[in-house]
Amino acid sequence: MDNIEVTPNQDRELSVVGKPIPKLDAAQKAMGRAEYIQDIKLPGMLYGKILYSKFANANIVKIDTSKAKALAGVHAVLTGEDVPKKMKMGFIKDNPPIKKGRVSSFRDEVAAVAAISLDIAKKALDLIEIEYEELEGIFDPEKAMEKDSPLVHEHLKSNVLKMPWNIHYGDVEKAEKESAFVVEDKFTTTWVTHCCMGTSGAIALFDAADNLTIYSNTQIPSLAQKDFLESLKAMGLENKRARVIKPIIGGGFGSKLDTYAYEHIAILLAHKCKKPVKIMFDRVEEFNATSTRQPTVIYIKQGCDKNGRLTFRDMRMVLDNGAHTSWGATTPSVMLMPISSLYKVENVKYNAKCVYTNNTYSQAMRGYGNPQATFAIESSMDILAEKAGMDRIEFRKINKNQSGDETPQGLKITSCGLEECIDAVKEELKFDNNSEKGVGTGIASLIHVGGGARIYGSDGCGAILKMDDYGKVDIFTGGTDMGQGLDNITAQIVAEELGLLAEDINVVHSDTDVCPWDVGAHASRSTFVAGNAALGAAKKVKKKIQEFASKILDVPAKDIKFKDRNVFFPGDPEKSMPIGKLLRKAHFSPNGTMLMAENFYDPDNRNMGKDLKGNMSMTYSFGAHGVKVKVDEETGKVEVLEYVAAHDVGRAINPLLLEGQVYGGVVMGLGYALTEEVVHQNGKNMNANFRDYKLFTAKDAVKIKAPVIETIDKDGPFGAKGIGEPGCVPTAPAVANAIYDAVGVRIKDLPITPEKVLAALKEKKGD
């Protein structure tokens, strides 16, 4: 098929980039030799455990830890009284790692212990006696906005967070009046959670000078280091060092973008006990005490003219923030992107309120708000197309984004393969061939940041590259591999640039003592930003090698080429040398030198201004998903028959790992669409296990085709854009649209369970 063929490279023949090289650490993992946080034991290590609140909202009247302290093998018991006043978590610092006086959710930490064994630590928790005075809780964010609602934090006087999410581009009121067709709907999404197969955990220890080392499976080593240094400062440990070591990470998906109570509590316990302290979550804790994707209530109104051109989009959201504030409260900054810029629409209004409740607090999860916003937008696109009497695919193509566009938010669209993605889906899925009863097709598109995302002062990543005497490379990157494959992306980029093989490149990304700064593995930014950081370092070393080789081979430096572990002068077989040999010559000569380079790449993107405008990413990733479903009208069960996920990735640095990102994203998205829900009842998690939290299993796996559209982005490393998150962004609306196509019911509340489908079918039939 022409439109999904890999675009030939115009610059030069590539020998490593673009190849499906297996993940560099896969053999270690396949042999069971990879060490995760679960697997690490240090000499003298103690085991920490955390006690959580028994109520969603309560005053702590009294805590008695004497029996726990007296238990043999217990080294320390901490309560909120032992936490320094300034030790708080979250970007607005509203959350101490152990609460004092008041708890505001079931996951609030009330005490912690360290003991010589896990069993003793657990026993000690049972011996802590706490007297609570239960208070009325508030669990519905819209009710929490009402004037007489109980307050989650009384001193704030309101449950609504002070966040700036209020924008108006163009003139929505005028555009609405001039629209030929307008639709208005309400959508809701609920809590889902990352379900990393490796649960969360940390080991903290101090050296004799009170410098901290912490092992943690974090996605943000540099920002975590900053958080930990702030904790040390709050503990009175000024001017100390905090070293963050990342073991192999058993899944991230956004869950590890903040620092958490277990890490800060491990630090407190380790300091108190003068021993390493490990806190490992069990699966129940992982469900209860890690942060979810934030639930939303979404009101959307959009319109088009008689030719099907979008005229305006007006959206309002209420986000359940939970009892404390983590990055969940900033997801509207990313929601703004699809709201203002998925398809061409000049007049856009968006208001989001993040509201405190006594529920669990939300955080980042793959897509960072985009899946929620896109669920509403793309469901509404189908509703509007139907009202306007237009073909839903044609309607999308009329409004497609294109290269050279600047959107109302100020996003500059550079490379854009949206139309090609839509065409690829159309070609693969045969939309008009749904004669079978209960079978239907759906489509939905996406825009996502693909070239970094400046939501912090720096969006940069550093890389240090050194070559040894044998032609091998060690590259120390700020970027984080959590299974998605950044180690390969880094190695393939460096190998390509230096004429080496991927196996010649050792990628070190595990230790803040040796790796430079990076803002974190989020926003699908690592291939683009960490990739460019590595590429820049490789280019610097390459230039040095060329200069040296020029002297040895007696040819102009710029003409020296690199391939198959050799440097050579094209056209003269005599002028060639293995890179290793050249490096040894450079090293072992008078005034010898070793070849290394450092590079810090900070993309030329912009923070949003006060008007919330700004080109937050250097480039944007696009995609379109199509799905064919069969709905059983007797049971309401939805079966996914076929799935096509077409993505504009700039360039596929590694097609094998790229497919893995897309497949994994789609299946996570299908869970979001159909099965996954953390059931909260008055703030309490009712399904903290894999029996009742319904992930897709091997039995549920679906056929997925993943056409790759290569648009060769001008700023991406070898033209690549990010692809980590996009796979799960348009999945839910594609499924919802297919269900409507199949049986004529529109489900506006995720997940689309058989119960909801059945109820809607009954309502439609007038039962």
Place this chain on the structure above:
Amino acid sequence: MATKISFILNGDKISYEIKDHWTLSYLLREEMGLIGTKEGCGNGECGACTVIVDKLAVNSCLYLAIDIDDKIVETIEGLASTDGTLHPLQQSFVDNGGIQCGFCSPGMIMSSKALLDENPDADREEIKHALAGNICRCTGYIQIFESVEAAKELAVEDKGGKNG
């Protein structure tokens, strides 16, 4: 209470004094340092801890260590040949993108091995059935199925690890 048990672990005869309440995953991971067997839930729900006992794939987090007395136990550590050659399943998981974060991989590979040992020609549906108890959050399973199918081909040339 302590009990002395004897069993074959990855081809080696072992005698070990265990506490009666120990699970097999505890014995392997915490006592014997065989960290290749992962524990993802401790409740038999995720399959990360899958090992093979007398040819049957079991969740070692639920299986009591005392019950392996006189039995043959295979773990992920026993699959590769002594010369370092990966077992066909390990190699095909590596080559076909069956591994991302890798936490589920040892369990996936052991469940797949139990299947192929019994049914070398297992088709896609049989593979799906055999892996139904092994959860993966990274891959969407497709490349895992492809890995198992590719391993069937590789198995023809298998030189064999300790567990054959």
